[in-house]
Amino acid sequence: MLRCSLCVNDERTSRIEIVNGRPLCRECQVYLRHPIDRDRIKQELEELMENVEKAIVAYSGGKDSVVALYLAKEVYSVKELEAVMIDHGLMAREAVENAERIADYLNVPFKVLRYDYSDIFRNALLKAQSPCRACSKRTMEKLRRYALRNGYKYIITGHELPFGHHPYRLMSGGVVQIRLLSMMTEKERFDILRRLPFEFPELPGYTTNCLVLGPALQLYWDKHGYSFEHRRIAALVRYGLMSREKAERELQRPDVPEEQWKIVLGKLGIKEDQIKINQK
Numbered sequence: 001m002l003r004c005s006l007c008v009n010d011e012r013t014s015r016i017e018i019v020n021g022r023p024l025c026r027e028c029q030v031y032l033r034h035p036i037d038r039d040r041i042k043q044e045l046e047e048l049m050e051n052v053e054k055a056i057v058a059y060s061g062g063k064d065s066v067v068a069l070y071l072a073k074e075v076y077s078v079k080e081l082e083a084v085m086i087d088h089g090l091m092a093r094e095a096v097e098n099a100e101r102i103a104d105y106l107n108v109p110f111k112v113l114r115y116d117y118s119d120i121f122r123n124a125l126l127k128a129q130s131p132c133r134a135c136s137k138r139t140m141e142k143l144r145r146y147a148l149r150n151g152y153k154y155i156i157t158g159h160e161l162p163f164g165h166h167p168y169r170l171m172s173g174g175v176v177q178i179r180l181l182s183m184m185t186e187k188e189r190f191d192i193l194r195r196l197p198f199e200f201p202e203l204p205g206y207t208t209n210c211l212v213l214g215p216a217l218q219l220y221w222d223k224h225g226y227s228f229e230h231r232r233i234a235a236l237v238r239y240g241l242m243s244r245e246k247a248e249r250e251l252q253r254p255d256v257p258e259e260q261w262k263i264v265l266g267k268l269g270i271k272e273d274q275i276k277i278n279q280k
Helices: 026-033 038-049 063-075 093-106 118-127 132-149 186-193 213-224 230-238 244-250 258-268
Strands: 016-019 022-025 054-058 080-087 110-114 154-157 168-170 176-179
Touching: 016 026, 022 026, 026 230, 038 168, 038 176, 054 063, 054 132, 063 080, 063 093, 063 154, 063 186, 080 093, 080 132, 093 110, 118 132, 118 213, 118 258, 132 154, 213 258, 230 244
Parallel strands: 054 080, 054 154, 080 110, 154 176
Antiparallel strands: 016 022, 168 176
């Protein structure tokens, strides 16, 4: 099986071609023709944040949103800042505890909005699909509406990958989403986390806040033979934001503890015989 020589894509996830003697996926070929200008993205981000005096942080209590909150408060000194968590019903207890502890540590107001996302999660598990895109889309819409109701123009998120070549996007109603961690390496993020009272939860999958991601990844892996996070993590490697070795570890099939399966299936009203769970 051909593997991309630049990222971690292979023939399962992307078309691989031999270019000048080296195997490259389609995404890496585009990247090499139109490379990301890191300095320009960072400069654009700095210039944008100079004008941000009031914002909410999309705050899940996971490692990336915690870093985003820290940067907004301590580096960019946003004067009026609010950490807003969308609790979709399957947040890890440790994530909520991290969120509360660090918001208090940074002296930032913390608000929890609770919604039922069981329809998204149930559908994903029953079909062995990823719930992430639908979950993210709904969450950003709820945050957008919250921002408009409360007079916020900016929503800060903890995404490392920019929107193409820009660290922001304009949402309807004039709200601007800012990906504050755009082009920040994993090492840089972990250096910040070490300064904070952040405790890493032991959750399967590339997550520090969600109980459903591990089960969804396991079911998808058993059906397709690879992770639905593959292409996103490949992009992190392509941009030099994560090492190949770490990416390979994150893309392995997760082994979800039986107790976590019980919690997730119980909350979603799914019986074990409705899905195929392979414990390895």
